[in-house]
Amino acid sequence: MRDPVVHLEGLSRAYSAGTTAAVAALKSISLSIDPGEYVAVMGPSGSGKSTLLNLLGLLDHPTSGSYMLAGREVGGLDDDERSSLRNRYIGFIFQSFNLFPQLDVIGNVEVPMLYAGVHARERRRKAEALIEMVGLTPRRHHRPTQLSGGEMQRVAVARSLVNDPLLLLADEPTGNLDSETAEVIAGLLEDLHRRGRTIVLVTHNSELANRTTRILRLRSGELQRDGAAA
Amino acid sequence: MSFLETARLALRSLALHKFRALLTTLGIVIGVAAVIAMLSISEGAKRETLEQIRVMGVNNIRLRSIKPVAADRRQEAAQNQSAILTYGVTRRELDHIRTLSKDIESIVPMREVRHDVWYKDVKTDVRVIGTSPDLFEVLRLRPEDGRLLTELDEREGRAVCVLGAEARRKLLRAHSWRGQDVKVGPQYYRVVGVLEDKPIKAGGSIQVSNLNNLLYIPYSALIKDFGITSVQRKSGAFEAIRLEVDEAIITVAREDAILPVGRILARALERTHPQNDTEIVIPLELLRQSQRTQRTFTIVMASIAALSLLVGGIGIMNIMLANVAERRKEIGTRRALGAKQRDIRRQFLTESVVLSLLGAVAGLALGAGGAVVIHMAAGWQTVVSPVAVGLAFSVAAATGVIFGTFPAVKAAELDPIEALRTE
Ligand SMILES: Nc1ncnc2c1ncn2[C@@H]1O[C@H](COP(=O)(O)OP(=O)(O)OP(=O)(O)O)[C@@H](O)[C@H]1O
Ligand SMILES: [Mg+2]
Numbered sequence: 001m002r003d004p005v006v007h008l009e010g011l012s013r014a015y016s017a018g019t020t021a022a023v024a025a026l027k028s029i030s031l032s033i034d035p036g037e038y039v040a041v042m043g044p045s046g047s048g049k050s051t052l053l054n055l056l057g058l059l060d061h062p063t064s065g066s067y068m069l070a071g072r073e074v075g076g077l078d079d080d081e082r083s084s085l086r087n088r089y090i091g092f093i094f095q096s097f098n099l100f101p102q103l104d105v106i107g108n109v110e111v112p113m114l115y116a117g118v119h120a121r122e123r124r125r126k127a128e129a130l131i132e133m134v135g136l137t138p139r140r141h142h143r144p145t146q147l148s149g150g151e152m153q154r155v156a157v158a159r160s161l162v163n164d165p166l167l168l169l170a171d172e173p174t175g176n177l178d179s180e181t182a183e184v185i186a187g188l189l190e191d192l193h194r195r196g197r198t199i200v201l202v203t204h205n206s207e208l209a210n211r212t213t214r215i216l217r218l219r220s221g222e223l224q225r226d227g228a229a230a
Numbered sequence: 231m232s233f234l235e236t237a238r239l240a241l242r243s244l245a246l247h248k249f250r251a252l253l254t255t256l257g258i259v260i261g262v263a264a265v266i267a268m269l270s271i272s273e274g275a276k277r278e279t280l281e282q283i284r285v286m287g288v289n290n291i292r293l294r295s296i297k298p299v300a301a302d303r304r305q306e307a308a309q310n311q312s313a314i315l316t317y318g319v320t321r322r323e324l325d326h327i328r329t330l331s332k333d334i335e336s337i338v339p340m341r342e343v344r345h346d347v348w349y350k351d352v353k354t355d356v357r358v359i360g361t362s363p364d365l366f367e368v369l370r371l372r373p374e375d376g377r378l379l380t381e382l383d384e385r386e387g388r389a390v391c392v393l394g395a396e397a398r399r400k401l402l403r404a405h406s407w408r409g410q411d412v413k414v415g416p417q418y419y420r421v422v423g424v425l426e427d428k429p430i431k432a433g434g435s436i437q438v439s440n441l442n443n444l445l446y447i448p449y450s451a452l453i454k455d456f457g458i459t460s461v462q463r464k465s466g467a468f469e470a471i472r473l474e475v476d477e478a479i480i481t482v483a484r485e486d487a488i489l490p491v492g493r494i495l496a497r498a499l500e501r502t503h504p505q506n507d508t509e510i511v512i513p514l515e516l517l518r519q520s521q522r523t524q525r526t527f528t529i530v531m532a533s534i535a536a537l538s539l540l541v542g543g544i545g546i547m548n549i550m551l552a553n554v555a556e557r558r559k560e561i562g563t564r565r566a567l568g569a570k571q572r573d574i575r576r577q578f579l580t581e582s583v584v585l586s587l588l589g590a591v592a593g594l595a596l597g598a599g600g601a602v603v604i605h606m607a608a609g610w611q612t613v614v615s616p617v618a619v620g621l622a623f624s625v626a627a628a629t630g631v632i633f634g635t636f637p638a639v640k641a642a643e644l645d646p647i648e649a650l651r652t653e
Contacts, residue, residue, distance in 0.1 A: 059566060059646045080570050087568020094650070098563040102242040114231045115568040159567070 002070030004199045005167050006033040006056060011065035013051050013221075022183065025051040026066065027221040032171030033200065035166075038193040040209035040229065041202045043218035049202045050171055056200060057084045058089050058170050070166055087115050091160030093170035097152040099144040099159075105131060107139050109159045116163055130158035134188065157188050161197075168192065168199045174208065186211065231573060233580075240581040243553075244588075254549040255589030257542025258629065262593025262622045263600060265535045269618035272527050274611035279520045283513040287368060291480040291492055292511040293327075293499075295319050295473060303632060316472040317507040323498075324478055330494050333487035338365045338479040339449055339522025341442040343456055345415030347445060349401040356397040358414050358445045359476075360452025366392075368479050369428075371441065376407065376423025379448055383422075387450035391419040395427040406442035412445065416457045419447055488514050538627060542589065543633035550582050550637035553643075561641055562649030575642035583627055590626035594619060 008187050013026040026048045033039055041049045054060035055067065058074060069089060074082065091112075099108050109127040118126070131140050134154040144152055153173060160168055170189070174182035186208050193199055193213075201212065209215050210229050217225040244251045295318025316517055324337050343358040363379045365371070371378075374395070383390050391412065394400065401412055402421075411418045428441045459472045480495070482488045492512045499508050553562070569577075601612040 011483075054647055057566065059650070080572075081566055083565065083570040086566060092563075092566045094563070096653075098559060098650075100563070102239070102246050102561060107242075111564070112567045114235065115564075115570070115573060117231075163568070 002035055003068075004032040004034050005037075005070055006031070006200075007066075007068040007071075008032070009066045011055060011067060012063045013048075013055060013060065014063045018021070023154045024221050026055070026062075029223050030065075031216070031223065031226060033167075033198065035198050036193075036196050037198055037214055038189075038212040039200045039214045039216060040212040041216045041218065042204070042206070042209055043224070047218040048221040049218055051221075053169050053171050053200065053202055054168070057092060058086050083115075086156060087112060088163055089166040091163070091165035091168040093153070093156050093168065095172040095175040097144070097149070097156045097176070099152055099155055101144055104106050104141050105136060105147075105155050107146065108155055109162055112159060112163045126162055127158070130161055131155075132159045148181070149177050150184055153177060153185050154188065157185065161192070166198060168197055170199065171202045172204065173201065174203070174205060182208070189219055231576075236576055236580045237584055239577060240584040243581055243583060250549065251585060251588070253547050255542070255585055255592065257538055257545045258586050258589030259542075259593040259596060260628055261535050261538030262543050262590045262626055263597035264538060265531065265622050265625070266594055266597025266618055267354055267600040267604065267612060268531045268534075269621070270528075270597070270606060270612040270614045271610060272524060272531070273613040273615050273618065274605075274621075276520065276524060277613060278611050279516065283517055287370075287481070288478075288513050288517070289482050289485060289488060290368060290513065291482060291488065291495065292513075293319055293324075293475075293495065294509045294511065295476055295478060296507050296509050297471070298505060298507050314470040314472050318384075318473045318475060319478060319499075319503075319508055322475045323502060324475065327480070327495065327498060330498060330606070331487070331491050333491055335481040335483050336364045336368065338362050338368055338481075339475045340365070340477045340479070341452055341458075341474065342476050343414060343447075343452060344460060344462065345456075347397075347401065348413040349410070350371075350473040352401070354397075354400045356394075356400055356443055356445050358391075358447060360447050360449040362449050364481075365446070365458075365479070366425075367480065368481055369441065371428060372426045373423045374426045376421070379425055379446060383448045384450050387454040388448060389417065389419050389455070390422045392423045392425060392446045393421055394425050394440075394444045394446075395440040397445050398424045400443075401445075414445070414447070415456070419451075433578050473500070485514070488512060498540065535625070539629050542586070543629040546582050546585055546630065547633040547637060549585075550578060550634055552636050553581070554578060554641040558644060558649040558652040561644050562646050562652070565644075565646035566650065571642040574644075575638045578638035578641045579631065579634045582637070583630035586626045586630035586634075587623065590623050593626075595621060597622075 001227050011026060011028050011029045012024065014022040014024045016022045029052065041052060048096055051060065055062055058069070069085065074085065077085070100111065103111070106124070106127050109130060110123045113123045113126065128137070128140065131137055134157055136151060136158070139147060139151060144155070146157065173189070175215050177185065182205070189199060189201065190211060201208070203209050212229050213230050215225070215227060216223060282557050292488055297315075298317055323340065324339060328337055329332055340359050340361045343360065345358065346353050347356040347358060363381055366378045373392070376392070378394055379390065382388070383457060393407065398407060407421045407424050410421045410448060412421060425442075458474050459470060461468055461470045467486070489512070492510060492515070495510050499510070564574060598614050601614055604610055605612045
């Protein structure tokens with residue numbers, strides 16, 4: 001049997017805010033995510049969704065508990081190792097797109113490959129293929145400021161995929177988009193899911209959540225419900 | 231990520247705020263421009279000195295006669311009612327000096343004749359000196375055609391002359407020099423040879439100011455034909471001077487004997503010329519002096535450069551800190567996409583180095599342009615040396631590294647989540 005992509009055991013994250021008592025953002029979360037799952041994380045604001053995603057994305061350190069990424073304990077890794085795991089295994093899609101204004105579409109999509117040490121020709125080839133996939137080939141030389149929100153998020157999706165990640169993390173990817181363009185992004189994600197990509201998606205949109213295979217419900221840092229989508 | 235890619239990214243990032251980058255680099259631009267302009271002036275001055283010394287020969291000491299200044303002369307005139315002004319070095323003195331040191335190889339006297347020079351009915355501003363045959367060897371003047379002056383010419387006081395290249399062009403134009411006579415004042419001289427062009431434009435004494443524009447006659451012929459007393463019209467009155475030698479070149483056999491010989495000369499002249507109507511010029515000493523001046527100049531210049539680069543560096547640090555603060559989200563995103571701390575550090579460090587190198591390029595252009603303007607306005611020789619360019623660039627790069635490190639380290643140490651949270 002293949003290792004789960006994500007395996008958490010008793011994962012907690014507390015913020016110590018100076019002299020006042022620590023704020024528990026996540027309380028002892030245990031769960032597994034298998035390859036190919038399309039998971040939605042839901043819950044009210046402040047319930048710990050982003051905290052969970054940041055932990056999954058190796059951006060944050062848990063206060064306690066264990067996190068196995070693709071069967072490997074990541075707790076003891078140093079910053080450089082975590083950076084290269086992020087680079088190779090994880091794709092990020094952000095609510096506000098986070099494109100680089102000094103680079104054009106191709107340049108933006110190439111960035112993760114730069115940190116992976118991919119050669120220029122190969123970078124260009126992969127970037128163009130993914131830009132083609134998200135339907136932005138005519139816009140490949142445009143700067144982010146020349147793109148609409150939906151187009152920017154499609155660039156971000158392409159960028160998240162260039163290193164062929166094991167796990168795709170999207171924190172409210174449609175949060176800044178109108179419903180029509182949100183639909184395009186949702187379609188893209190579904191498409192990726194159909195092709196076997198493992199995706200974890202934070203959303204407030206239950207319609208979007210219902211199109212996933214599994215919904216995690218958080219409340220005050222606790223995993224309140226873990227079940228199949230309606 | 232290769233250096234080239236990092237540099238390209240730095241350029242693109244800087245291009246987002248072109249005007250800001252321009253303002254930031256101004257300190258560096260001015261610093262580098264100052265360095266380049268000043269180095270090129272001092273390099274030019276150095277070359278000029280060297281050239282002058284090369285013309286005179288480093289082993290030669292020059293002994294010059296100096297016309298006493300008016301005040302001294304009035305005093306002297308009051309004492310001895312002579313209407314003729316007598317000053318300067320004499321042949322007898324030169325013969326005496328010759329015996330003072332065995333390191334003296336030769337003494338070449340030079341005396342200028344202030345008469346117009348004619349060829350047929352063409353008058354020119356060619357200048358005439360009487361000198362001994364050794365001069366040609368001492369100043370490395372080579373015949374292009376014909377011969378030089380000889381000992382025989384000297385002994386017999388023959389009315390012959392050798393023409394410098396420019397003097398020949400002015401006097402003879404396209405005519406052959408052979409068998410031609412040129413007229414100096416009332417006297418005719420037969421041209422026996424012409425000299426190669428001596429490529430110098432160095433200043434200095436009248437005699438060497440332009441060796442190409444001279445007509446050389448035997449010293450003995452000069453004495454015979456013109457004597458040592460000359461009368462000049464000066465501000466309405468006539469002035470008679472008695473002067474044997476305008477300048478003598480004393481060649482010394484060994485370089486380490488130059489300064490001792492110089493001291494012997496100084497002592498000898500002090501006794502015979504208390505009225506300061508002679509001057510000793512030792513090129514070697516000039517060289518050392520110019521090296522000393524050079525050092526002072528370099529220190530002053532380095533301080534100015536250091537100061538402006540410090541100001542420029544602080545400007546760069548300031549803007550890089552602002553840059554890092556403004557681009558926290560970019561930094562967070564890059565970290566999320568897999569950038570290691572050192573990638574971020576390198577990105578921002580490269581940016582500050584590129585910024586200061588751009589300043590260096592602009593400063594180089596400004597400084598080199600300034601050197602040209604100075605050359606045209608003041609007539610100083612200026613040389614933008616590769617060493618100066620290299621120095622300016624390395625110093626600029628070092629400034630970028632020194633003042634860019636702190637902001638770059640700050641950028642690298644940002645917590646990715648914190649950085650991502652900023653809008
Ligand atoms: N750096 C921090 N310091 C202190 N408390 C923090 C910090 N980051 C998050 N928290 C707290 O942790 C809790 C979870 O925050 P988190 O951002 O995960 O919520 P969320 O579910 O993503 O909310 P939203 O839907 O508004 O994005 C909140 O109570 C928040 O105030
Ligand atoms: Mg959130």
